[in-house]
Amino acid sequence: MxxxxxxxxxxxxxxxQVGDVVYASTVSNVDSSEFNSSPVNSTKIVGPIISxxxxxxxxxxxxxxxxxxxxxxxxxxxxxxxxNTSEVLGYxxxxxxxxxxxxKVELFSVGSExxxxxx
Numbered sequence: 001m002x003x004x005x006x007x008x009x010x011x012x013x014x015x016x017q018v019g020d021v022v023y024a025s026t027v028s029n030v031d032s033s034e035f036n037s038s039p040v041n042s043t044k045i046v047g048p049i050i051s052x053x054x055x056x057x058x059x060x061x062x063x064x065x066x067x068x069x070x071x072x073x074x075x076x077x078x079x080x081x082x083x084n085t086s087e088v089l090g091y092x093x094x095x096x097x098x099x100x101x102x103x104k105v106e107l108f109s110v111g112s113e114x115x116x117x118x119x
Contacts, residue, residue, distance in 0.1 A: 001063045005046075007075060009055045020077040022046040022059050024069035038074055049077065 007022070026042035046069055051058035061068065069075075093112075099105055 003061055003063050004050065004058050005061050005068055007057050007059060009057070009075075012052070012055045012057065013077070015079075016049065016052065016057065016077055018049050018052060019080055020049050021080075022049060022057070023076045023078065024073040025076070026070075027072060027074050036074075043076075044069070046075075 022045075023043050024046050025038040025044075027036045027038050044066065046066060047059045047061045049057050050060050095110075097107065097110075
């Protein structure tokens with residue numbers, strides 16, 4: 001059974017977007033320091049973000065496999081690796097540089113990241 005839940009934040013990371021997957025970790029203070037910690041095995045998937053409105057996100061949760069995380073949880077999110085890639089895809093890329101200035105300018109450097117995607 002899929003249910004939409006609201007999670008409200010005082011400050012929401014600006015890079016969070018619809019489609020990102022939300023994770024929740026149980027927070028505990030295991031030592032006398034002021035820092036909280038969370039064991040890795042306490043991190044559970046909550047579900048994908050389906051809506052963002054200010055500091056409130058709506059997450060689709062499958063209640064058959066996931067329980068609603070407590071409000072005291074540490075929430076994180078992960079980007080979709082298929083959509084959010086940084087490499088140029090395809091066999092070639094063409095780049096045109098234009099200078100609309102009437103003054104002389106110099107181009108100091110141009111760089112690229114090349115990843116072989118097929119043979």
